[in-house]
Amino acid sequence: MSKHSNIVLVGPMGAGKSTVGRLLASRLGFSFVDTDSVIEDRTGADIPWIFDVEGEEGFRARETAVLRDLLEENASMVIATGGGIVTQPENIALLRKLGRVFFLQASLEQLTARTSKDKKRPLLQVKDPKAKIKELLELRAPLYEAAAHANIMTDVRGAKGVVHQICAQIEA
């Protein structure tokens, strides 16, 4: 286990990392960090713009830089990551160094429904978002498993219920 006492959330788009992360941080009295928000704050641009101008490659480099910077922080944090952060091999070790990693999962139907209204995910601005989510999940599931210390199914409970479940695992 890491010397850092952070809680790190990984998982596909729509798993609830940003929503649960914020609630969990408040419940634990930790700082909340969303790597997407850090990148947007640093660039002064939104994610679609970064994907457009710097490409996914540029965005991924920024994600790794954020993880490296977070390792220098001493605060106790809940860190919500972007769904593709595990695609960079070096990030797996960085995530596990940062703290206890929870893999938030949900059914394809739930992931699709939860992301259907938000147009700020460039990778899902395609004809068939459900098929894209499925494709990414098949590619990334082994990577989430490699990064995570624990898995949390989020289908049958709302965000608050997921917070409760994570707390129960932390306190066990």
Ligand SMILES: Nc1ncnc2c1ncn2[C@@H]1O[C@H](COP(=O)(O)OP(=O)(O)O)[C@@H](O)[C@H]1O
């Ligand atoms: N456990 C849950 N049950 C139902 N809806 C959820 C749950 N967790 C998050 N949501 C909703 O799903 C959408 C995506 O959540 P978000 O936190 O942005 O996911 P992520 O950061 O993993 O992409 C939001 O509208 C959020 O309110």
Ligand SMILES: O=C(O)C1=C[C@@H](OP(=O)(O)O)[C@@H](O)[C@H](O)C1
């Ligand atoms: O899965 C991905 O590659 C991405 C997930 C997004 O974060 P969320 O998982 O919070 O939506 C965001 O980092 C970007 O759109 C890329």
Ligand SMILES: [Mg+2]
């Ligand atoms: Mg998010």
